[in-house]
Amino acid sequence: MDRSSGEGRLTGETESVDLISRSRELETAAFGAVLEGDTESRMQWATPDGHEIVGRGVAARFTATGADRFDRIRTQARRAFDGLTHDGPDHARPRAFGGFSFHDGHKAAPPWIGFGAASFVVPQLFVTRTDDGTWLTAVGHRVDEAEDRLERWHDRLTDLPVTRNDETTPGVAATRRTTSQATWTEQVEAALERIDDGRLTKVVLAQSLSVDLEDPIDVPATLERLRRRYPNCYGFQIGHDAGGTFFGAPPERLVSKRGAHVETEALAGSVPRGDTPAEDEAHVERMRADAKFQHEHGLVVDAIREQLAPFARELSVSKQTIRRLATIQHLRTPIEATLEGDRHVLELVEALHPTPAVGGVPPEAAWETIRDTEPFDRGWYAAPVGWFDAAGDGEFAVGLRSGVATGETVTLFAGNGIVADSDPDEEWDEVQLKFRPILDELR
Numbered sequence: 290m291d292r293s294s295g296e297g298r299l300t301g302e303t304e305s306v307d308l309i310s311r312s313r314e315l316e317t318a319a320f321g322a323v324l325e326g327d328t329e330s331r332m333q334w335a336t337p338d339g340h341e342i343v344g345r346g347v348a349a350r351f352t353a354t355g356a357d358r359f360d361r362i363r364t365q366a367r368r369a370f371d372g373l374t375h376d377g378p379d380h381a382r383p384r385a386f387g388g389f390s391f392h393d394g395h396k397a398a399p400p401w402i403g404f405g406a407a408s409f410v411v412p413q414l415f416v417t418r419t420d421d422g423t424w425l426t427a428v429g430h431r432v433d434e435a436e437d438r439l440e441r442w443h444d445r446l447t448d449l450p451v452t453r454n455d456e457t458t459p460g461v462a463a464t465r466r467t468t469s470q471a472t473w474t475e476q477v478e479a480a481l482e483r484i485d486d487g488r489l490t491k492v493v494l495a496q497s498l499s500v501d502l503e504d505p506i507d508v509p510a511t512l513e514r515l516r517r518r519y520p521n522c523y524g525f526q527i528g529h530d531a532g533g534t535f536f537g538a539p540p541e542r543l544v545s546k547r548g549a550h551v552e553t554e555a556l557a558g559s560v561p562r563g564d565t566p567a568e569d570e571a572h573v574e575r576m577r578a579d580a581k582f583q584h585e586h587g588l589v590v591d592a593i594r595e596q597l598a599p600f601a602r603e604l605s606v607s608k609q610t611i612r613r614l615a616t617i618q619h620l621r622t623p624i625e626a627t628l629e630g631d632r633h634v635l636e637l638v639e640a641l642h643p644t645p646a647v648g649g650v651p652p653e654a655a656w657e658t659i660r661d662t663e664p665f666d667r668g669w670y671a672a673p674v675g676w677f678d679a680a681g682d683g684e685f686a687v688g689l690r691s692g693v694a695t696g697e698t699v700t701l702f703a704g705n706g707i708v709a710d711s712d713p714d715e716e717w718d719e720v721q722l723k724f725r726p727i728l729d730e731l732r
């Protein structure tokens with residue numbers, strides 16, 4: 290156990306504490322052990338291009354509530370990162386990992402204990418695996434603290450055998466839905482009335498599914514299996530010993546920023562996979578040719594373009610493509626921008642969240658409809674999860690295809706875009722497909 294966890298860490302909005310960071314290369318693949326044992330915080334982040342970060346402990350924590358939560362996180366982070374000295378390669382630099390709740394008024398009630406309206410942690414210890422090798426980084430408030438932590442964990446990880454992947458799933462004892470199919474039909478019909486009235490153009494309605502497990506879930510092993518099945522998705526977990534663990538395999542990038550270069554995408558419109566390549570194509574062709582799907586997708590492209598334009602010197606919207614996943618296929622439009630001036634990735638996160646891929650159009654009417662309709666708190670579902678660094682660069686996924694594990698229950702969330710001409714039965718089927726990534730790994 291890392292007994293120094295929590296000592297002298299930075300939490301307040303006014304304190305300023307130096308952060309010292311030290312890295313060294315790791316010759317072992319046994320770095321999953323970083324997540325073992327008691328620690329107040331653990332995190333994992335994997336990208337579709339194969340990069341991976343696994344971390345534990347709290348060197349600095351930033352939290353905020355309210356409408357200015359994005360700004361307040363940035364202010365706290367600036368204080369912490371201003372005093373940072375990193376000795377190691379750039380890719381092993383300290384970053385703050387965490388995210389936001391869907392809505393700024395969110396309260397951390399079950400199953401979301403430990404998940405406030407905005408919460409980020411700079412881990413005390415983390416492993417970064419990229420094309421440049423595997424590196425271990427320790428962060429502390431004094432040089433000796435960082436160096437001791439680095440050596441201790443380096444020795445510990447190097448001595449460990451690489452364990453084989455755990456293929457056993459926890460098993461499902463019981464499931465409970467928040468929304469029956471009959472209720473869903475009523476909800477979609479009520480949303481369609483608002484659309485007919487002209488109050489609303491699109492809303493994404495979600496459902497939640499609670500799964501009682503037969504055995505405790507091993508989140509890292511579950512994520513590993515998800516990564517193999519959904520290699521073109523993100524993989525993440527954010528866990529608190531004093532609360533739950535939010536994890537998932539989102540297919541959707543909210544935004545990534547490196548210097549002036551920004552990448553995002555519109556992902557909306559969903560059809561199943563077929564049993565054969567020809568069936569796959571038939572589903573895709575139906576989606577491409579369908580006015581409802583194109584309308585629903587186009588609203589997302591337009592909103593992202595509008596939100597990003599004020600920040601951009603150049604903005605380009607690429608040709609529509611298909612994102613094909615193991616259980617579902619989506620319409621996807623990549624969007625890139627070159628920023629005008631110096632910006633923090635959290636400014637872009639704030640501008641983009643929620644896109645109409647998870648919220649709706651117009652945003653206020655969509656949020657009102659979500660609030661009037663959904664009998665549960667979205668918590669961090671469909672909200673930004675990811676990281677940022679001292680330079681204000683970072684990458685955020687949309688927290689979809691996700692669940693929050695507490696004790697022996699996992700609460701899953703999934704939703705779908707409703708526009709004029711949506712059919713409640715078809716929308717129901719699409720939502721069930723979106724539960725599958727996590728549900729299949731629990732059964």
Ligand SMILES: C=C(O[C@@H]1C=C(C(=O)O)C=C[C@H]1O)C(=O)O
Pocket residue numbers: 493541556557558559619646647671689690702703704705706723
């Ligand atoms: C809302 C979800 O997915 C989003 C909604 C989609 C749609 O309406 O077709 C497709 C991809 C995601 O942007 C979810 O996975 O829960």
